[in-house]
Amino acid sequence: MNPLGTDLGIYIHIPFCDHKCIYCDFYSIISYENTEMYHKNLLREIELRSKSLFGRKVKSIYFGGGTPSFMSPEYIGAIINKITKHFDLDKEAEITLETNPGTVDKSKLIEFRKRGINRISIGIQSFDKDELKFLTRIHDSEQAVNTVLQCAEAGFDNISIDLIFNLPGQNSAKWRKNLEIAVKLPVKHISAYSLILEKGTILNKMVIDGKVKMQEEDIDAGLFEETMDFLGNAGFPMYEISNYAVPGFECRHNQGYWDYNDYIGFGTSAHSFVFPRRSWNYSALTFYNLHSENKDLPESGFELIEKEQMSDEYIMLALRSRGLYTHTYSKLTGRNFIEEQKKFLIKLKDSGYLTINGDLIKLTPRGCLLADEIIGKLV
Numbered sequence: 001m002n003p004l005g006t007d008l009g010i011y012i013h014i015p016f017c018d019h020k021c022i023y024c025d026f027y028s029i030i031s032y033e034n035t036e037m038y039h040k041n042l043l044r045e046i047e048l049r050s051k052s053l054f055g056r057k058v059k060s061i062y063f064g065g066g067t068p069s070f071m072s073p074e075y076i077g078a079i080i081n082k083i084t085k086h087f088d089l090d091k092e093a094e095i096t097l098e099t100n101p102g103t104v105d106k107s108k109l110i111e112f113r114k115r116g117i118n119r120i121s122i123g124i125q126s127f128d129k130d131e132l133k134f135l136t137r138i139h140d141s142e143q144a145v146n147t148v149l150q151c152a153e154a155g156f157d158n159i160s161i162d163l164i165f166n167l168p169g170q171n172s173a174k175w176r177k178n179l180e181i182a183v184k185l186p187v188k189h190i191s192a193y194s195l196i197l198e199k200g201t202i203l204n205k206m207v208i209d210g211k212v213k214m215q216e217e218d219i220d221a222g223l224f225e226e227t228m229d230f231l232g233n234a235g236f237p238m239y240e241i242s243n244y245a246v247p248g249f250e251c252r253h254n255q256g257y258w259d260y261n262d263y264i265g266f267g268t269s270a271h272s273f274v275f276p277r278r279s280w281n282y283s284a285l286t287f288y289n290l291h292s293e294n295k296d297l298p299e300s301g302f303e304l305i306e307k308e309q310m311s312d313e314y315i316m317l318a319l320r321s322r323g324l325y326t327h328t329y330s331k332l333t334g335r336n337f338i339e340e341q342k343k344f345l346i347k348l349k350d351s352g353y354l355t356i357n358g359d360l361i362k363l364t365p366r367g368c369l370l371a372d373e374i375i376g377k378l379v
């Protein structure tokens with residue numbers, strides 16, 4: 001049993017996409033032929049896993065992908081109904097659907113809302129035409145803005161958008177334009193990620209072949225600092241290293257991951273953590289379908305998290321988000337964080353990199369700029 005509580009988050013992976021974006025390393029399939037079979041198998045997996053988690057309260061559901069909004073509202077509704085039947089779904093649960101501009105219209109959004117979706121996360125990435133072209137997104141800037149407006153017209157008041165910065169050749173002025181457009185839209189949450197070069201992506205190959213040059217680390221750090229300042233001043237304070245929200249609209253589902261709560265992931269490549277066991281599903285659709293049809297769990301592996309790993313993971317997750325609670329650290333590991341790290345913590349506090357208030361240890365904005373380095377020394 002998780003010493004931090006029994007609440008669960010549920011993640012549903014919908015792997016289907018229109019095409020493969022150059023930077024993407026998520027498991028996605030460029031075909032819609034198997035959606036019906038996949039949907040059936042998702043329902044099976046929910047039923048199967050619920051047997052060992054009977055009565056657990058579900059605080060959030062997150063449909064991620066891929067492009068979940070390609071699924072019909074009926075399919076999404078049936079998944080929510082299945083979860084309601086087999087788990088204790090909180091009446092106030094946050095239920096998010098990821099979408100991409102150009103894949104939904106107002107009437108489809110209304111249907112999603114009717115079926116229980118109450119939060120929309122839109123993969124916009126940029127409002128600049130050249131940047132969108134470089135990222136091989138299928139939408140243009142106008143479609144991006146229209147999708148946000150249509151979400152609002154459909155009745156969603158909890159709208160999040162994703163943006164990517166530090167694109168090759170991007171300077172402060174160009175990035176700021178993206179942020180200026182974003183904060184004028186009816187959104188409550190902005191995720192701003194630095195472009196990361198992931199192995200196996202088309203972008204990685206382009207960099208190896210010398211066709212694209214990534215920006216230097218100091219440019220990345222400068223754009224990150226600018227994001228923190230600009231969004232903070234516009235009413236979107238940072239609450240995790242890549243996430244900014246109007247207070248009260250922080251993503252509860254992701255907060256569950258960062259707070260080291262239990263979660264279950266359904267679908268291809270989805271991960272689950274039910275203390276102290278972490279497991280992951282098959283990525284390949286064929287294997288996933290095969291196991292689900294045989295009424296086996298479609299798991300391809302698992303590990304039991306030892307105290308040492310738990311300690312490292314909690315330090316990293318907590319310091320990147322709302323801060324590390326020493327009593328939570330003790331509950332998880334049976335150890336005393338302050339005693340273990342006293343000298344280094346005092347040094348960081350005196351240098352203005354973190355604050356210590358009661359049992360909460362939190363990085364300052366200055367500390368966030370060096371988060372990886374600080375966390376690296378603490379774990």
Ligand code: SF4
Pocket residue numbers: 016017018019020021024025026028065066067100123
């Ligand atoms: S739409 Fe999203 S999930 Fe699909 S390929 Fe592009 S980045 Fe990846």
